[in-house]
Amino acid sequence: MPVSAEAKAPARGFGLYVHWPFCVSKCPYCDFNSHVRERVDEARWTQAYLAELDHYAGIGIGRGETITSVFFGGGTPSLMPPETTAAILEAARRHWPFAPDVEITLEANPNSAEAAKFAAFAQAGVNRLSIGVQSFDEAVLRSLGRAHDAGEARRAIEAAAKAVQRYSFDLIYARPEQSAEAWRAELRDALTLAGDHLSLYTLTIEPNTGFAGAVARGALKPMPDDAQAALYDLTQEVMERAGMPAYEISNHAKPGGESRHNLVYWRSGEYLGLGPGAHARFTRGGTWSAVQNRRKPEAWLEAVESEGHGRETETPVGRRERAEEALMMGLRLSEGVWAENLRAASGLSLDEVVPPARSVPLEQAGLLTRTSDRLIATKDGRAVLDGLLARLLA
Ligand SMILES: C[S@@+](CC[C@H](N)C(=O)[O-])C[C@H]1O[C@@H](n2cnc3c(N)ncnc32)[C@H](O)[C@@H]1O
Ligand code: SF4
Numbered sequence: 001m002p003v004s005a006e007a008k009a010p011a012r013g014f015g016l017y018v019h020w021p022f023c024v025s026k027c028p029y030c031d032f033n034s035h036v037r038e039r040v041d042e043a044r045w046t047q048a049y050l051a052e053l054d055h056y057a058g059i060g061i062g063r064g065e066t067i068t069s070v071f072f073g074g075g076t077p078s079l080m081p082p083e084t085t086a087a088i089l090e091a092a093r094r095h096w097p098f099a100p101d102v103e104i105t106l107e108a109n110p111n112s113a114e115a116a117k118f119a120a121f122a123q124a125g126v127n128r129l130s131i132g133v134q135s136f137d138e139a140v141l142r143s144l145g146r147a148h149d150a151g152e153a154r155r156a157i158e159a160a161a162k163a164v165q166r167y168s169f170d171l172i173y174a175r176p177e178q179s180a181e182a183w184r185a186e187l188r189d190a191l192t193l194a195g196d197h198l199s200l201y202t203l204t205i206e207p208n209t210g211f212a213g214a215v216a217r218g219a220l221k222p223m224p225d226d227a228q229a230a231l232y233d234l235t236q237e238v239m240e241r242a243g244m245p246a247y248e249i250s251n252h253a254k255p256g257g258e259s260r261h262n263l264v265y266w267r268s269g270e271y272l273g274l275g276p277g278a279h280a281r282f283t284r285g286g287t288w289s290a291v292q293n294r295r296k297p298e299a300w301l302e303a304v305e306s307e308g309h310g311r312e313t314e315t316p317v318g319r320r321e322r323a324e325e326a327l328m329m330g331l332r333l334s335e336g337v338w339a340e341n342l343r344a345a346s347g348l349s350l351d352e353v354v355p356p357a358r359s360v361p362l363e364q365a366g367l368l369t370r371t372s373d374r375l376i377a378t379k380d381g382r383a384v385l386d387g388l389l390a391r392l393l394a
Helices: 042-058 082-095 118-124 138-143 150-163 180-193 210-217 225-241 260-266 297-307 319-330 339-346 356-364 379-383 385-392
Strands: 014-020 067-074 098-108 128-134 166-173 197-202 246-248 251-253 270-274 279-284 287-293 311-316 368-370 374-377
Touching: 014 260, 042 082, 042 270, 042 297, 067 082, 067 260, 082 098, 082 118, 098 118, 098 260, 118 150, 128 150, 138 150, 150 166, 166 180, 180 197, 180 225, 197 225, 225 379, 260 270, 260 319, 270 287, 319 339, 319 385, 356 368, 356 385, 379 385
Parallel strands: 014 067, 014 270, 067 098, 098 128, 128 166, 166 197
Antiparallel strands: 197 251, 246 251, 270 279, 279 287, 287 311, 368 374
16 A cells, blocks of 8 residues: 555444354464354344444444444354345444445355355345365365365455455465475466465464464474565565565455554554454444453343443553554554554644654664654564564654
C-alpha cells in the first residue's frame, strides 16, 4: 500500500468476528481455541450466535456504525453449516448496515468435504475464503498432523477460485530442516495458485502444544533464529518480485487485496466478537472496552443461554494503554501507524505517545521512519519489532 507522506489516513473500519471453535483433529503446532467434538448440536449453536449478536445490538454497541468486514475464524469455520453462516449474516444485516464493498471471509480447511461446501458458503454471503494449506509437501503435511493431502489442497484452492471473488491461503515455513531451495520452490509453486493474498507464517513453537512437548523431549529441533531470519528475507524477496509485497509482517497481497478485516485490528478499529474465546474492542458509554469471551465452547454456550452473552471479562482500557496497543498493532503494517488514527483510537497525539527524542535514535539506526503524519517501522525494524517496541515504549 504505497501512500504519500501527506495522504489521508485510511478509515479504521468496523468489523464483526465470529469464532467457530471446532476442528476434525488437533494439529500439534496449534494453540488456537480449537476443540475436537464428536458432534455438536448445530441448531443450539446457531441460536447462541444469534442471541449474542442480538445482545450487542440491544445494548447499542456499534450504533451508527457500518460493518466493513465480517470474519468467520476458528477452529474450522468450514465445518459450520452454511445455513448457520447465512443466519448470522442475515441477523447482522438487520442490526447494522453493511458497507457496499463489505468483505466477508471464512477460514476453511482443504479437506474435500469442506471444499464441497464453498459454493454454499458463497450463497450464504461469503465473498472471500482463507484456506489453511500449510504446505504442498505430503511428508510435511503428515508431520504437521494435517487432515488433508496436497492434492486436496490444490483442489480446494481451485474450488475457492470458482466460488468467491477473493481467496487467500496460509503456508507455514521455517520448519525443522527446511532448506532455502525447498522453500523457494514451494513459494514459486504457491504463487502459481495464488489469488490476491497469501499468509506466510514462520513456525512458532507454542507452549502446551504437541510440538512443544516434542521439542522438550528432543524429538523436534526448531530451526535456529538466524536460519529463520534468512528464510524470512528470502520470502520478502520472492514475494516482492511477484508483486505481492508484505503489507504486514506475515501477510502479502496484490494492491487492493489486503485483508480488510485484519486491517481493522492493525489500525485499531472497533470490532465485535461472537463465539468461544472471541475478543472484541468497542466503545460503550464513552469507555473503550477490551472484551474476552469464555474460551471453553460449552461454558460460552451455557453463558449465552443464561445471560445472553459469553463475556468472561470486559476491561476498560485507558488512553495510554490504547495508544501502546495501537503502536504494537500498527507497526506490524508496512504503512505504519497514522497519527490521525492513533488519536482517534486513544485521544493522544503521536508526539505525546512517542516523543521525537525517543524515536530519533531508532530512526538513525534505520529501524523507524517518522513523517508528519505517520510512524513506520522499516523492513529491518519489523524484523525486530518486539525489541523496537520495548525501546519505543520504555
Ligand atoms: C486459525 S488457524 C487455522 C485455520 C484453519 N483451521 C486451518 O487449520 O486451516 C490460522 C493459521 O494460523 C497458522 N498457524 C497456526 N499455528 C501456527 C504456528 N504454531 N506457527 C505458525 N503458523 C501457525 C496456520 O497457517 C493456520 O492456517
Ligand atoms: S491449525 Fe486449524 S485445523 Fe489445526 S487445530 Fe488449529 S485451528 Fe484446528
